Amino acid sequence: MIDALLPTLYTPRLTVRPLTLADAPAFTAYHNDPELALYQSWDMPYPLEQAKAHAREMQAAPSLREDWSTLMLSADGLTLGNLSLRLTGHRTAEIGFTLARAHWGKGYAAEGLSALLDWLFTQADLHRVHASLDPRNARSEALLKRAGLRSEGCSVQAYWHRGEWSDDAHYALLQSEWQEKHDT
Numbered sequence: 001m002i003d004a005l006l007p008t009l010y011t012p013r014l015t016v017r018p019l020t021l022a023d024a025p026a027f028t029a030y031h032n033d034p035e036l037a038l039y040q041s042w043d044m045p046y047p048l049e050q051a052k053a054h055a056r057e058m059q060a061a062p063s064l065r066e067d068w069s070t071l072m073l074s075a076d077g078l079t080l081g082n083l084s085l086r087l088t089g090h091r092t093a094e095i096g097f098t099l100a101r102a103h104w105g106k107g108y109a110a111e112g113l114s115a116l117l118d119w120l121f122t123q124a125d126l127h128r129v130h131a132s133l134d135p136r137n138a139r140s141e142a143l144l145k146r147a148g149l150r151s152e153g154c155s156v157q158a159y160w161h162r163g164e165w166s167d168d169a170h171y172a173l174l175q176s177e178w179q180e181k182h183d184t
Contacts, residue, residue, distance in 0.1 A: 004064045004124045006071060009115045016083065016112050019058045019070040024051040026079035027072075030100035039137040040098065041161070064093070064124060073099070073112045080108050083116050091127035093120060097143070104139070113147050121178045130172040134161070141169065148181055149173045 009016040019027065030036055031046035058070060066087050073080040081099030088094050095116065099109045120126045133140050135154055145151075149171035157165035 006058075006062045006064065006069055007119050007123065009071075009112075009119055011111045011115050013075050014080070014108060014112050014115070015074050016071050016115055017074070018062050019055050019072050019082065021052060021055045021059070023072050023079060024048060024055050026100075027051045027055075027070075027082065030081065030098065033101055036098065036101050038162075039134040039140070068096075071112075071116065073108055075108065081112075083112055085116070085120070088130070091125065093124075093126055093129050095120075095129055095131050097140070109143055110146055113143065117147060117173065117178060118182075121175045125175075127175050128172055130170065132168050132170050134166050135169040136167075141171075144171045147173070148178065150177075 006018045007016070008018070025048065028046055028048045028051045031040075031042060031051070032044065034044070037044055037046070054070065057067070062069075064085070064087055068084050068086045071083045071085070073082060079100070080103045081097065084096040084098070085093050095113070097109050097113060117129060120129055129149070130152075131144055131149060133144070135141060150173065152170040152172050154170065155168040158168035159166055
């Protein structure tokens with residue numbers, strides 16, 4: 001497995017860094033937004049104690065791992081949302097993202113995701129990054145495509161979520177594809 005500490009990354013507008021206990025209230029607040037959580041996998045309501053426990057886990061093991069890790073997106077002292085990642089095999093990882101609704105449509109998720117992908121492919125030396133989502137989540141699907149991930153198909157009625165069978169659309173990006181795009 002890959003032995004890499006989670007980074008703190010800087011973009012023109014953002015700081016991307018591991019979740020801390022101080023982030024737990026804001027993390028909990030946007031995780032409890034019903035519109036934001038509609039296509040997300042966590043149970044509602046999302047308790048503050050769960051956010052604190054996750055932050056403590058992150059502080060104890062701030063590296064790439066098979067359990068979900070969280071990197072916070074912040075700008076000008078405001079918590080905007082987070083990126084999530086977990087190792088899924090040899091040099092492969094799954095990614096996800098959540099942005100507080102007040103910050104939608106400003107390019108923050110795309111900026112943070114681009115920085116994370118760059119780090120995963122250049123510093124952590126991953127071979128493949130993938131993501132899955134409910135295809136009704138058009139905003140997230142558009143973000144994945146803008147970030148360079150390509151569709152790998154859709155599993156129909158693949159999982160039970162919030163009282164219904166939901167489809168699972170699959171996206172991925174290879175290190176070689178990332179390099180080709182960024183070497184030109």
